[in-house]
Amino acid sequence: MHLAYLGEETLTNLIMEVRCKMPALTVKYHLDIPTPSLNNNKGDIDRINASLERASGLRRIHWPLSLLGSISGTLWLPSNQITITAAHDGDRLRVIAVDPGDTTSSHFGLAIDLGTTVVAAELIDIRTGQCLAAPSEVNGQIEYGEDLLTRLHFAGQGDVDALRMALINTVNQLINRACGIAGIDPSHISAVCAAGNTTMTHLFLGLDPSHMRQEPFIPIINHVPILTSGELGLEIAPLAQTYIFPSAGSFLGGDLIAGSLAARMLDHDEITLLLDIGTNGEMILGNKDWLLAGAGAAGPALEGGVAECARRAEPGAIERVKIDPATLEPSYSVIGDISPIGLCGSGLVDVIAQLYLAGLLDATGRFILDKDTNRWRTVNGRTVYMLAEADSASDLPATYITEKDIQNVLRTKAAVVAALTILLDSVGLAVSDIQRVYTAGSFGVHLAVDSAIAIGLYPKLPTDRFVSLGNGSLRGAREILLNAEKIEEACQIADKITYLELNVHPGFMEIFRSAKYI
Amino acid sequence: MHLAYLGEETLTNLIMEVRCKMPALTVKYHLDIPTPSLNNNKGDIDRINASLERASGLRRIHWPLSLLGSISGTLWLPSNQITITAAHDGDRLRVIAVDPGDTTSSHFGLAIDLGTTVVAAELIDIRTGQCLAAPSEVNGQIEYGEDLLTRLHFAGQGDVDALRMALINTVNQLINRACGIAGIDPSHISAVCAAGNTTMTHLFLGLDPSHMRQEPFIPIINHVPILTSGELGLEIAPLAQTYIFPSAGSFLGGDLIAGSLAARMLDHDEITLLLDIGTNGEMILGNKDWLLAGAGAAGPALEGGVAECARRAEPGAIERVKIDPATLEPSYSVIGDISPIGLCGSGLVDVIAQLYLAGLLDATGRFILDKDTNRWRTVNGRTVYMLAEADSASDLPATYITEKDIQNVLRTKAAVVAALTILLDSVGLAVSDIQRVYTAGSFGVHLAVDSAIAIGLYPKLPTDRFVSLGNGSLRGAREILLNAEKIEEACQIADKITYLELNVHPGFMEIFRSAKYI
Numbered sequence A, B: 001m002h003l004a005y006l007g008e009e010t011l012t013n014l015i016m017e018v019r020c021k022m023p024a025l026t027v028k029y030h031l032d033i034p035t036p037s038l039n040n041n042k043g044d045i046d047r048i049n050a051s052l053e054r055a056s057g058l059r060r061i062h063w064p065l066s067l068l069g070s071i072s073g074t075l076w077l078p079s080n081q082i083t084i085t086a087a088h089d090g091d092r093l094r095v096i097a098v099d100p101g102d103t104t105s106s107h108f109g110l111a112i113d114l115g116t117t118v119v120a121a122e123l124i125d126i127r128t129g130q131c132l133a134a135p136s137e138v139n140g141q142i143e144y145g146e147d148l149l150t151r152l153h154f155a156g157q158g159d160v161d162a163l164r165m166a167l168i169n170t171v172n173q174l175i176n177r178a179c180g181i182a183g184i185d186p187s188h189i190s191a192v193c194a195a196g197n198t199t200m201t202h203l204f205l206g207l208d209p210s211h212m213r214q215e216p217f218i219p220i221i222n223h224v225p226i227l228t229s230g231e232l233g234l235e236i237a238p239l240a241q242t243y244i245f246p247s248a249g250s251f252l253g254g255d256l257i258a259g260s261l262a263a264r265m266l267d268h269d270e271i272t273l274l275l276d277i278g279t280n281g282e283m284i285l286g287n288k289d290w291l292l293a294g295a296g297a298a299g300p301a302l303e304g305g306v307a308e309c310a311r312r313a314e315p316g317a318i319e320r321v322k323i324d325p326a327t328l329e330p331s332y333s334v335i336g337d338i339s340p341i342g343l344c345g346s347g348l349v350d351v352i353a354q355l356y357l358a359g360l361l362d363a364t365g366r367f368i369l370d371k372d373t374n375r376w377r378t379v380n381g382r383t384v385y386m387l388a389e390a391d392s393a394s395d396l397p398a399t400y401i402t403e404k405d406i407q408n409v410l411r412t413k414a415a416v417v418a419a420l421t422i423l424l425d426s427v428g429l430a431v432s433d434i435q436r437v438y439t440a441g442s443f444g445v446h447l448a449v450d451s452a453i454a455i456g457l458y459p460k461l462p463t464d465r466f467v468s469l470g471n472g473s474l475r476g477a478r479e480i481l482l483n484a485e486k487i488e489e490a491c492q493i494a495d496k497i498t499y500l501e502l503n504v505h506p507g508f509m510e511i512f513r514s515a516k517y518i
Helices: A008-021 A044-056 A065-075 A140-144 A148-156 A160-182 A198-205 A254-262 A345-357 A403-426 A441-446 A449-454 A472-482 A486-496 A506-514 B008-021 B044-056 B065-075 B140-144 B148-156 B160-182 B198-205 B254-262 B345-357 B403-426 B441-446 B449-454 B472-482 B486-496 B506-514
Strands: A027-032 A060-062 A081-089 A092-100 A108-114 A118-125 A131-133 A136-138 A189-196 A241-244 A272-277 A281-286 A291-296 A317-323 A330-334 A376-379 A382-388 A399-402 A436-440 A466-470 A497-500 B027-032 B060-062 B081-089 B092-100 B108-114 B118-125 B131-133 B136-138 B189-196 B241-244 B272-277 B281-286 B291-296 B317-323 B330-334 B376-379 B382-388 B399-402 B436-440 B466-470 B497-500
Touching: A027 A044, A044 A060, A044 A065, A044 A081, A044 A092, A065 A092, A065 B198, A108 A160, A108 A198, A108 A472, A118 A160, A118 A472, A131 A160, A136 A140, A136 A160, A140 A148, A140 A160, A148 A160, A148 A198, A160 A198, A189 A198, A189 A254, A189 A472, A198 A241, A198 B065, A254 A272, A254 A281, A254 A436, A254 A472, A254 A486, A272 A403, A281 A403, A291 A403, A317 A345, A317 A382, A330 A345, A330 A382, A345 A382, A345 A399, A345 A403, A345 A449, A376 A399, A382 A403, A399 A403, A403 A497, A403 A506, A436 A472, A466 A472, A472 A486, A486 A497, B027 B044, B044 B060, B044 B065, B044 B081, B044 B092, B065 B092, B108 B160, B108 B198, B108 B472, B118 B160, B118 B472, B131 B160, B136 B140, B136 B160, B140 B148, B140 B160, B148 B160, B148 B198, B160 B198, B189 B198, B189 B254, B189 B472, B198 B241, B254 B272, B254 B281, B254 B436, B254 B472, B254 B486, B272 B403, B281 B403, B291 B403, B317 B345, B317 B382, B330 B345, B330 B382, B345 B382, B345 B399, B345 B403, B345 B449, B376 B399, B382 B403, B399 B403, B403 B497, B403 B506, B436 B472, B466 B472, B472 B486, B486 B497
Parallel strands: A060 A092, A108 A189, A189 A241, A272 A436, A291 A497, A436 A466, B060 B092, B108 B189, B189 B241, B272 B436, B291 B497, B436 B466
Antiparallel strands: A027 A081, A081 A092, A108 A118, A118 A131, A118 A136, A272 A281, A281 A291, A317 A330, A376 A382, A382 A399, B027 B081, B081 B092, B108 B118, B118 B131, B118 B136, B272 B281, B281 B291, B317 B330, B376 B382, B382 B399
């Protein structure tokens, strides 16, 4: 069964089916502790542990000192009802919170996508699997550099902690906003699952990622142990269990592993492709028996910030464009149905595809200017194709596309094509062998598959083979919040992946150059 | 094989035999981490974990965030040699320290006896099992009260933390002294094992023990999870594993469990008795199949402080006394071979036994004053038996014994006899069925068995059945430092013990009264 065909609700139900059989990342136990007597003179905590053993089936129960102290107070309440929040850790049960009474109805987890540009979170009700809030924020590290390399360089200067704090603060803002929206107390968040690229993961942990710049491109850590939110500085329950998706190498981060988990790549016999086109064009090809990964340095074209009128997929961004082949007049749809302020990645791909199909663009990505349309304009001395005029009245900028923008997209496309070609070659497969393509990243959500195929960014396959995961990091993270057993699967994915270092692959540049055409 | 017949050295060897097969409370692994390459591009910590898995045979390795940060620094040293200090936790390995190079030769543990009056420690070299230093200090809680009840009352006032700090400070002083004597760095102490009565255990943890005063006499905790020294405030390696012996109830603490472990009571078919005569007369009777425990409120007679000239077993204390039946003249030996300043418990018992045998004392503990000896004196209006005159020149006090002192000792004796009688009755055994008597506590070390038998404090058995454990808490604690598998045995002992609540036992006072005679 494919996520593609599932709405949010069906997905939730599917997850809950599984979840009921498996423990979530944290579990709550409502206990009625027997009153002590001369015949049952076990210690308070020993009586709690006896009840916990029955409830959990685990014999080894670990308490931190900070919680032992809270007990006498809790237990001498009129009733002996308490709720224990705990984490299953193999044959251990780790107690992470104790509350008087029954608080099982307040059991929350946080899924986090540690994006280089945008950090997104989902506040999950662990009982129901429902998402209660899904805020996102610009990554506070932006002030230290737009792109990863700048931040890696900054980290190399010994300022890792500044970057860590910027990221942690962003996450804490998201926690605040999410709890505000849902109207819950942050201290009831007892589980966190985060996914990000290898650099973001390192900075989240306060580890210096700068070594990863030089050969042999070695991260400090791929498989991160479960930590507590207190260690990390997250403002929720101090002992909240925090799982961070493993990386498979410097260039293949937990975000992709989370996507593969959400795509259930290990469940399939059929060949599947996970395609995450963001700062890099990253992909994982394979099935339950093998996973092959590669990344083509794509440049940030599709994340916005490079195309002159680029915007992130946010209200005001043009996300769909059509150009009438007869009139050569464009029409477009704007996120939020307001006046356009720019183009998001999907709009960018649409307009290129439409320009080409309308004969306004040649295969090399150059405008065919003798085609007569009143959309040709000159901006700063260059010819551009104008989508929406500036509106000085309401102070709205013009939205147009330049040949340079198009070259950027074509470079990205070429990188993706080169990477995919090499991956397929190395296992002797053809594009047509790919039974399903999972597209991840905010980019993939909005992208019109036909346009992406038209310009060659997506492989030429029947459109019904394409499945949008939405935000793969968040989707994978949520699954682990609700089913800790999936941690094992995430490890297997990370360990199974063979990473092809394309930057040093001889064939790459050659294919890249020849693929820079529509 | 009985500890009794083992000197310190043989004991150490015996322990080491076992220890080599079993992991100590913490284990050190010296690793040579393979240098990374494009072919081995695992993360630094992942490469360390791979080496650790081979070395330890454990797959699940847990790191605290605080140590992850130290790695890159450590690993980019000229050599990739590091030493990991870790604790085995079921199928887990918990990393607690990382050092560059090979530090396996600096691997130390601390055994602590959390005594109400005196806190004693042993600094143990975990490689060899040798004791490097064995300092002791008066328990800093003394300023809040000489005896347990006063401190329990003080704790009930909400001043638990003052008592905790006083105890922790005492332990930190001991750590300082021990490390000074041995010339080692406290940060190389990675394991601690402590034993104390249930009240001391609670105060060590900062838990309020005052509930234990009232029926149903319930402690907050009997089985204490392994904690870190950092949580407790001990000034050694912050993540040092700290194991605290479990209690079997409010009146049967970890000190007795530690003694039973050292006495290997679960190894014996034969009936054994563990006798710890301190503030209370506590005892455990049984064999590998059953353990029965009881405590008679003995009063602090034998811990010094009550007998007028009482001293702890320290230099200057008279520890042996003989009275010549003909001349009725006393002779004595003094700890440290210096002039006497008082009587320790063993001296106290000796002098009573000798007075009785010399016909200077009747069976009720009254002086027979018409017996003619120039040792009768009058001090503050009471007749006393003078052992050593005051020496105003060197400002030494007189050492003598009063009838009140003797009554105290006889009360203690009566409590011990009453407790033992009831324990034996309840399992239908006679004194003669006891094959071995382990005496624990600093008191038991010095006590002359024949004198203790003479006044009826010890059961009437062949003297070769008596075995002195010395400090049972320290001996048991050391065994666990060197062999973590013994933790399971300590739990079994605590769980196996049936505690007879003698204070509420009808027969107790009756036997007590009739036993208040020599």
